[in-house]
Amino acid sequence: MTGRRQEIREQNRLSLIQAVLDSVAEKGISETSVSEIIQRAELSRGMIHLHFGGKDNLVDEAARYSSEQYYNGIYALLETTGQTGQEHIEMIVRGDLSEAILNKKNVSIWYAFRGEARNRAAIAAFSDTRDAKLRNLVFNAFARIAKEAEIENPNQVARDATHGTLAMLEGMWTDYLLHPDSFDRNEAIRIVFRFLSTMFPKHFDLSGAQLLE
Amino acid sequence: MTGRRQEIREQNRLSLIQAVLDSVAEKGISETSVSEIIQRAELSRGMIHLHFGGKDNLVDEAARYSSEQYYNGIYALLETTGQTGQEHIEMIVRGDLSEAILNKKNVSIWYAFRGEARNRAAIAAFSDTRDAKLRNLVFNAFARIAKEAEIENPNQVARDATHGTLAMLEGMWTDYLLHPDSFDRNEAIRIVFRFLSTMFPKHFDLSGAQLLE
DNA sequence: TCACAAAATGGACAATCGTCCATTTAAATC
DNA sequence: GATTTAAATGGACGATTGTCCATTTTGTGA
Incomplete structure (x- = not known):
């Protein structure tokens, strides 16, 4: 059993990260x-x-925690849907643009850390890890779609589709960062699906462009 | 004539901004x-x-200067090319992804300021101004293209094309921020043009996807 | 060349930064 | 209930922050 002592200790540790x-x-970071x-x-x-051991380590840990939370959120969504490539892509897009993930707090945190990433190796590493994991999920899904589509050079198309979708x-996140109150979630999703449906007309159409409830 | 006195004064002022x-x-900002x-x-x-009058004002002024430099760079490029919608879009895309504009220094600066934008009204304002000016240029170009294309709802299509292209x-800038050394400029341009050519097949094709010399 | 004033200097200053440890608190064990 | 010890406290500390102004420098006009 975890003693009450250790329990409080871990709770305090987490409190610091949340703070x-x-x-x-x-x-912002400079006022933290x-x-x-x-x-x-x-x-x-x-x-x-x-x-x-020091403030810098705590901030790094907070950045790591935040990256992990994002990826876990997306990954949990994928387990609630089917396993086809288009179902995965649809869920990732809708999840990434959902209120639960794309909200003022998360966006502020994410861009604040990004701004410091170049000058702090640890933060850059977590940012990269999150990015690479997501990229991998998206690429695998597009690779399956491109294979089914029987086009020439399916690998390159999957690569471009991954790159384009993530970009x-x-x-869209930047739009939200700059204008959180006038940001139109429906429009954002529609535009991404417009892109998807022009690249893979047999796999995507605008009917997938719905907000996550 | 501008006296030597005033000349030195202005040069010093600029030195501070450059510094x-x-x-x-x-x-990074926090170590500045x-x-x-x-x-x-x-x-x-x-x-x-x-x-x-103080450090904060200087930093704000540096952010303003930096935003202005970006927009001036793009605007100067537009005056070297034709006036059709597709020429403008091509030049904006190629310029935005050119070495002269998308380089390590500019990207570091831009994302550092962005990270602080939410907590510093002045910086947010310059960021917004740059964004709005660029958005306006792009929208006007797409509006002309959409009109020529004789599609239904040209205004909405121009809006979506603007939104999608800028997003x-x-x-791509974020990609460059995170992996400046492995970033592939050609691939980035190709993907944007793939998007453009699927939206307006009569106006764009992959032959426009060339680096700015 | 001299007197004037604008511009630049650099150190004093209080405030705040992050670190660290002697002390206190309280959970766990006997 | 007494003892042990891990966990938490909070203030002292030197370093660094940004501001500001008395002083010095230097270009300009008489």
Whole structure:
């Protein structure tokens, strides 16, 4: 059994991570100080050093946690649907643009970390890992679709489709970042599906362009 | 005549802005301190307060300058080509993905500022202005194309094409940010043109997918 | 060449940063 | 209930932050 002692310890550890993410979302990385963090977590100053050895390690850990949460969210969605390539793609697109994943807090956090990624190796690594995992899921799905479509050069087409789809989703996130209140989720999904249906007319049409409930 | 005095003054002002941009590109916003800036500009500590009233104003001004540089670069390219819709779109896409505009320094700066945009009104405003100006150029070009194409609902199609194209370009920038050394400029352009040619087959084909020399 | 003023300097300053550890608290064990 | 010890506390610490101004420098016009 996990003793009450260890339980509290882990809960405090998590509180610190959540406090970092809240602060980054609300005030940005440059205003996320040790004082800010421990005030939000309602813990004492020494806890950061105790649990993580220093502030930088804590921030890195928060970035890792956040990346993992995103991927887990997408992956969980895939287990609620069928296993065909188009079902996977549809679910990834709709999930990536859903309120549960694409929301003000997540977007703030994600872009704040991205802005620092180039100068912080650990953050870049988590960002890359998330990206590579997602890319892999999407490519595998498109590879199956391209094979079925009996086109020439299916591998290259799958590659381009993966690249194009992810680039477009990325762009939609940026739109949301810049104009969260005027962002039109339906329009965003429709445009991605317009792209999908022109590339694979037999596999996609605009009827798939629905918001995730 | 502009006296030598005023000339030096303006040069120093510009040195400070350039120093901020260099520092942001190399070290990130959070490591861009007053000490760092004046060391790069080889000027004295008081100059920031003298010219800009404070560090925050200087950083805002650097963000404004950077946004303006981007837009001016694109706009200058448009004056070297024809005035048809497809010529404009081709030039914008090729310019946006050219080495002169999409390079390590610019990308670092752009994403660093973006990461702070949500928490700094001034930076968000410049980011928005650049975005709106570009969006306007692209929409006008697509509107002309959609009109010629004699399709139904040309306005909506032009809107979607604008949204999709800009989202894709945005995504390509992110790719470059994350993997500047393995980024394939040719592939990026090809994918955008694949999108364009499926939307407007009479106006675009893959022959336009060439790097800007 | 001299007097004036605009521009630039660089250090003083309080505030805040992150780190670290002597001390206190409280869960676990006897 | 007493003892042990892991966990948590919170303040001291030096380093660094951005601001500001008394002083010095230097171009300009008399």
